[in-house]
Every structure is written in C-alpha cells, then in structure tokens.
Amino acid sequence: xxxxxxxxxxxxxxxxxxxxxxxxxxxxxxxxxxxxxxxxxxxxxxxxxxxxxxxxxxxxxxxxxxxxxxxxxxxxxxxxxxxxxxxxxxxxxxxxxxxxxxxxxxxxxxxxxxxxxxxxxxxxxxxxxxxxxxxxxxxxxxxxxxxxxxxxxxxxxxxx
Amino acid sequence: xxxxxxxxxxxxxxxxxxxxxxxxxxxxxxxxxxxxxxxxxxxxxxxxxxxxxxxxxxxxxxxxxxxxxxxxxxxxxxxxxxxxxxxxxxxxxxxxxxxxxxxxxxxxxxxxxxxxxxxxxxxxxxxxxxxxxxxxxxxxxxxxxxxxxxxxxxxxxxxxxxxxxxxxxxxxxxxxxxxxxxxxxxx
Numbered sequence: 179x180x181x182x183x184x185x186x187x188x189x190x191x192x193x194x195x196x197x198x199x200x201x202x203x204x205x206x207x208x209x210x211x212x213x214x215x216x217x218x219x220x221x222x223x224x225x226x227x228x229x230x231x232x233x234x235x236x237x238x239x240x241x242x243x244x245x246x247x248x249x250x251x252x253x254x255x256x257x258x259x260x261x262x263x264x265x266x267x268x269x270x271x272x273x274x275x276x277x278x279x280x281x282x283x284x285x286x287x288x289x290x291x292x293x294x295x296x297x298x299x300x301x302x303x304x305x306x307x308x309x310x311x312x313x314x315x316x317x318x319x320x321x322x323x324x325x326x327x328x329x330x331x332x333x334x335x336x337x338x
Numbered sequence: 339x340x341x342x343x344x345x346x347x348x349x350x351x352x353x354x355x356x357x358x359x360x361x362x363x364x365x366x367x368x369x370x371x372x373x374x375x376x377x378x379x380x381x382x383x384x385x386x387x388x389x390x391x392x393x394x395x396x397x398x399x400x401x402x403x404x405x406x407x408x409x410x411x412x413x414x415x416x417x418x419x420x421x422x423x424x425x426x427x428x429x430x431x432x433x434x435x436x437x438x439x440x441x442x443x444x445x446x447x448x449x450x451x452x453x454x455x456x457x458x459x460x461x462x463x464x465x466x467x468x469x470x471x472x473x474x475x476x477x478x479x480x481x482x483x484x485x486x487x488x489x490x491x492x493x494x495x496x497x498x499x500x501x502x503x504x505x506x507x508x509x510x511x512x513x514x515x516x517x518x519x520x521x522x523x524x525x
Contacts, residue, residue, distance in 0.1 A: 319478055320442040327477045335475050 188266040191216040194236055202228055216270040225274055226284045229261070233289050237265035241286070244296035246304035248278075250330040255281045255306060261290075276306065285311040303328035377520030385518050388431065388457065389420070389511045395430040395450065396423035400437025402464040402497040409500035416504055427453040432510070433487070436497075438466035438473055439480040451487050457519055461506055463493045471496060 189197075195211035198218065205224035210217040220228055232238040242260040249255065259272040274283055285308035287294045297308045298317045305326035308314060316323055325332060341362065347355060367373040398406060409416040410423065424430050427450045439447060451460065462483045465471030473479035483489055490513060493506035 318440075318442070320440075325477065332477075334477060336481060 189236075189268070190214075190266070191268045191270075194263075194266065194268055194270070197236065198228070198232075201231060214268055216268055218270065218272050220272045220274050222274055222276065222283055225272070226286065226289075228272070229259075229286050229289050232261065232263075232270065236263065238263045238270065239290075240264065241290040241293040241296065242269065244286075244293055244300055246300045246306050246328065248304060248328065248330045250278075253278045255304065257283055257300065257306060259286070259293075281306040282309055283307075284309050287311055302326075305329065373522055377522055379520075381518040381520035384520060385514050388519075389514050391420045391422075392432050392459070392507060392510060392514075393420070393422055393424050393430045394432040394434040394461075395427055395454070396425045397434070397450065398436060399439070399443070400464070400466060402436030402467070405497045405500050405503055406434065406436055406463075409503050414500040414504060416500070416507070419504065419507060421504075421507060427451075428455060430454055431458055432507075433458065433460045434463055435460065435467040435483045435487075435489075436463040438471070439483060440478050441480060442478070444480050444486060447483075448486055459490045459510055459513075460487050461491045461493060461510065462489045463495075463503060463506065464498060465494065465496045468492050468494065 190213045191211045192213065195208045195216050195218075198206055198216075199208050202224055205221040206228060207219045208217070209219055229238075238261045240262045242262050243258075244260075245258050247256040247258060255276045255278050257274045257276065259274075260269055261272065262269045276283055281304070283306065285293070285297055287297060287308070288310065294312070295317060297311055298314060300306050301308060301311075301314050302317045302319055303326060315321065319327070327334075340358075343358060347358070350358065367376075394406075398404075408414065410421065427433075431454070433451055433454060435447070451458070460483070462468050466473060466479070467483045470476070470479055470481035474481070480486070491506050491510050493502055495502050498506075
C-alpha cells in the first residue's frame with residue numbers, strides 16, 4: 179500500500195511489528211498492524227525491555243497517552259500505552275494486563291519524561307501502582323483522598 | 339477614645355502614637371456625625387464610580403469562560419460597561435466564578451476572594467458554580483460556590499449567553515446603587 183507522507187527512511191507499522199515479534203517472540207503478541215498503527219499485548223515483565231528497545235532502535239520518541247481500564251468481572255486491570263514515532267509516523271498501542279488485586283507495573287517515566295503525569299493520573303484514578311515512578315502522588319484529586327474514583331466498584335455520590 | 343492619654347502622647351513610641359491617634363480621629367468623626375455626613379455626601383460619587391468599574395478577576399475555570407471571552411469581544415463589548423478584566427486579585431472588585439469548582443481548587447479560590455480588596459462582590463455564573471450542575475453526584479466537585487464564599491448575583495444557564503452575563507452585571511450595578519457605600523463603607 180502506498181503510504182502518504184512517509185518520512186524519509188521511515189518504516190511502516192507492519193515492518194516494525196515484524197521487528198518486535200522477532201525480538202520478543204514469547205512475551206509480546208502483535209494483535210494488529212497497519213501502515214501507521216501497531217497494536218500489541220505485552221506481558222508485564224516485557225514492558226520496560228520492549229519500551230527501551232522501541233526507544234533506542236525503532237525511533238519511538240513520544241508517549242502520547244497512558245490510561246487504565248478496569249475489568250471488574252474479569253478481575254483484571256489494563257494499562258494502555260500510546261507511544262508515537264515521529265520518524266516513522268507510527269503510533270503503537272501497548273496493552274498490559276494486570277491482576278486486579280495487585281495492580282503493579284514498572285514505570286516507563288525513566289525512558290520518556292512525558293509519561294510522568296499520565297502515570298500519576300492513572301494511579302490517582304485507578305490505583306495502578308507504577309514501580310519506579312519518581313513522584314507517585316495525587317494529581318487531580320486533592321491530597322489525602324482515599325478512594326480511586328475510576329474503579330468500577332467505586333460508588334459515585336456527593337463527597338465534598 | 340481615650341483623650342486622657344493626650345499628655346502622654348510625647349512619650350509614646352511611634353506605633354503606639356499612630357494607633358492611638360488613629361483611634362481618636364476615628365471615634366471623633368463617628369460621634370460628631372462627621373463620618374455619616376461624609377458617607378452621605380460621597381456615597382453617590384463612589385457608587386457611581388464603582389458601578390462604572392466593576393472590574394472582574396480574569397479567572398476562567400470552565401466553558402462559561404468562553405462566554406466571558408465572547409462578552410468582551412466586539413459583538414457584545416462588555417468593556418463599555420466597565421467590565422475590564424484584570425489578572426491580579428488586588429486590582430479587582432468582582433470575583434466571577436465561571437465553572438465547576440473542584441475540591442482541589444476550593445482553597446485557592448477562597449484565597450483569591452480573601453486577597454481582593456473591599457468593596458468586593460461575587461458572581462456565580464452557570465449551573466456548576468451555582469449548585470454543581472451536571473456534576474451533582476461527583477466525587478470531586480463542590481456543590482455550589484456559595485458553600486464557601488458569599489455570592490451576590492447568580493447567573494443561571496449552561497452556559498449563560500453573553501447577554502445573560504451582561505444582565506447579571508447590570509443586576510450587580512443595581513445592587514451597588516442600592517447599597518450606596520460611602521467613603522467609610524458604612525462601618
């Protein structure tokens with residue numbers, strides 16, 4: 179497929195997906211790849227190695243968003259990372275599954291400083307702990323809040 | 339007023355003298371009726387002046403701030419009615435709260451209100467500032483500004499149009515005219 183606006187020397191999402199699948203055969207599952215998108219399910223242990231590989235070798239410069247999903251019935255939580263490469267014009271969506279009773283994942287803030295507030299907000303709203311985050315404190319809720327409002331078992335109602 | 343202290347005035351420290359003489363002047367003006375007379379004479383002038391310079395604090399919180407911006411644009415031109423926005427609370431008369439107030443913002447908004455010089459007024463603009471509006475059961479939204487700041491004028495709407503906002507300021511003008519605060523703010 180002819181790509182519009184391909185950067186000089188840039189790679190398409192399919193090429194990058196093959197590269198990642200070769201490098202991490204067990205722990206990373208590529209679910210879909212198009213010319214400018216890349217979707218992958220990542221094991222918790224492989225997240226930081228994959229991200230450093232993407233940053234150092236595949237020109238992913240920018241964390242667009244980090245968010246959480248609470249699956250109450252499946253008893254799991256997901257962290258969704260959107261990481262963008264300007265050089266390749268590709269956005270990668272990485273999904274990490276976590277157990278709901280112990281949602282802990284390694285922080286990617288040491289790699290991309292832009293993930294700092296995204297991870298902080300995800301902890302603030304979902305209670306997902308990012309191990310190695312430099313300042314995991316309340317961001318949108320006032321300090322001293324004891325609830326995680328975006329969890330599905332949170333009962334909404336007047337509190338202030 | 340303690341005029342018996344007058345012989346000791348020369349022996350007072352400067353701060354003692356200032357507070358003593360200030361108190362004497364104050365009481366003298368109050369009990370001779372001079373204060374009331376000055377208030378009566380100056381109140382129409384001051385209320386006219388305040389009315390024509392209801393300077394709101396330039397503190398846009400949410401989507402009502404867009405209506406605030408539209409009101410100061412060329413079509414509505416709120417500036418002709420004295421609504422010139424200033425960014426410092428020390429230089430403003432009106433705290434225009436336009437939008438939801440989160441629990442995190444509440445202490446800062448209260449502080450802004452306390453930093454404003456008297457006489458000061460508060461206008462709650464839009465449903466969120468009046469009663470929480472669409473965030474009636476939110477975990478983090480304060481249910482109305484009047485829970486922690488005295489509010490003078492409410493402008494309903496979600497968001498209110500610029501005409502409604504200007505109308506709210508006209509209501510405030512009426513209130514200022516009626517209160518007729520003089521030089522001493524009727525204290």
